[in-house]
Amino acid sequence: MTNLDIKFKLANTVATLLLVGSQGFSFSGWFLGHSYEFGPKDFIIILTGVLHFLLIGFTIYQYLPSAPKDVFESIGFWYLLVAVINSAVSFLWFFHLSIFAFVGLLWQLATLVFIYHRLRDYPPRNGTDHAFVNAPFSIYTAYSFFIVLWQIFQFNDQTKHNDLVLTCIIIIIGFVALHLVDYSHRKDWVYALTTGWILLGAAVFLSDVPHTTSLIVVGILISAVARTLIPNWLDRFNRRFSSWANRLGERTPLLGH
Template identity: 30%
Template sequence: MAHWKDHLALKVTNIITFLLFTGGSSYASLPPFFGAAHPTYLTPESWIFGTWGIIHLLLIGMLVYQFTETGYHTVVQGIGWRFPLLCLLTAVYSTLSSSYANSKTTDFVISILAFVTIAFVGATVSHIYRSIKLHHPPKNLLDTAFVHVPFSLFHGFSVVLLFVAGFSAFGVNAALHPAGIFTKIFVFIALLLLEGTAAAYVFAGHGDVVGAAVISLSILAIYNHQTIARAGEFIHYSALAFFIISLIAVLRATIAAFTGRTNVGGATDEERAPLVG
């Protein structure tokens, strides 16, 4: 039986790193450019970054939950020291993504560093996500709410941020340059990959509706921001189409989870998709 003092150093470190590195720093990626050094043709509307607030609120619950016996097995054994590392990397990404300079070369270097950092964030959260999904399935409502849901959100949102950071580093400045044919092609491919990733969350294994939903809503945020006047009809309506496709998959999986019917992948009742993995 786990005691609340077991691995106390890790539990305290989790709290300290969360307070020092996660708190307000992640919100630096909100206005004015929403996590990018300059606006691109994949920049989403700012409301999607409210996802950070939901993630952080649930993670506060995780920091309390880790002192319980069930929370000990999931948080300490399933996540371990990767959570403090994730907090640190997220803070570095937030700082880089909200840093601007008058020099075009300096901005480019910062954008590259932000892209590399969010890739490390994605890799770290993927390790956590895989560990709790495969080895620590939800045991109760608290396990679901304070561990599985926030990391499903974090995992899905990190995929979106990787694409946003990539366009910031290598794409054109939407405020200065119109979208050319290659920009339109790359935006279309990015949206296709995002929609495919959202579908994969639903179809893979037992499915993950929460992870799929945050990607689907991010595509909607891209559609909201990339208006016809701003990005042209092709990008605007491509984002709308991919949002609708991803939303249909999310809604079908959600209905299957609540009704107990077979899921969109044809699984049996025992294999139907839950809300989180």
């Protein structure tokens, strides 16, 4: 496969550096004042760490000859735009310009959805493509969708901790994740697992109806992911077993001489 144009490589490299740096800046206060108790934000920190690892892998992968050039070209400069918006949002939150930051979040989500939609036309060829090209944007889109939906209700004290509002958020993001893994041709189990991880964090630290709803939705998503992955695993096992059995059958007559 021909090499990717240098301008896309540089754009993606700058985007990753900018994204990791700006999100590190956002979480710096948490790290400096973090207690030893495990809190809700720890779930997001772990998820962000996984996302950063995969995005760094995405950046390195583009320099390899085996990288899917057409996929990286379809992403183009949109990933860089996401990183620039994310950096702007981080600084706007830091200076307590909440409305402008929220507008930035909406713009970021729209850009991520655009990239996610484009990747629909480029299914992964192998596990490396899936891990370092498709998976990062599934995780980032799921996370951004949750953040935007949650942030909508944080501007009003009456809705900020309202059980009905929290339950609706849980159901909406769970429904979207279930659709993408169970009913969409993409069978996006990474998006579903990301949503399940976020809701697991919610279930641990919420109470009453939102707590129960989170656990139910997490269970449904895990079941959907299992229905997607287990048949594929069994199919691979059967193919390998059949190949092994065929090779053994070809050698068996020789053993009788």
